[in-house]
Amino acid sequence: DQQVKQNSPSLSVQEGRISILNCDYTNSMFDYFLWYKKYPAEGPTFLISISSIKDKNEDGRFTVFLNKSAKHLSLHIVPSQPGDSAVYFCAASASNSGYALNFGKGTSLLVTP
């Protein structure tokens, strides 16, 4: 059962515009949420995280928003750059499962010049 879902397999955005990547989850016990970025032939790299006690966390061009009532989070990238083109994975963890990360299937972002 997929507890973390990324329903958009791909997204294309123009350079300079905002990229919004979405993620939904089903497990109400999740209390940490993370985004990872993955380039081909490399492992995923950590991007940004948010705990369930917050609704927003910002780091430079990247902002993650959490809506617990809707069990939804999103990653905003502003402004988008061609180097942001990668696969983005949403992940979540819960204390009752040792904080092992549950990942979505990923969204492939293409930023065009």
Added chain:
Amino acid sequence: DSGVTQTPKHLITATGQRVTLRCSPRSGDLSVYWYQQSLDQGLQFLIQYYNGEERAKGNILERFSAQQFPDLHSELNLSSLELGDSALYFCASSVGGTGGKYGYTFGSGTRLTVV
């Protein structure tokens, strides 16, 4: 270089065989996590070790086993291999046992092809 080393990078083997994937965590990290990424699938959590002890278990098949050694490197053993086991296998590490709070560091993976 993330500091997490996985060997080999590529492995091709026949159905029914057994293979061992190796992972060396970042210096100072005590936890090791194993993930499987099949075609069209997200990263599936297999198992976590913390300082030599099994900490959490995910969707790991009985044909698969893992261990973490005193020097903290870990091995994932896959036996009676089937075509469906073809996947990318990632190892990740974190300092503590609750790496899923703040993120863990992944290696670049081992691509296993079963023919």
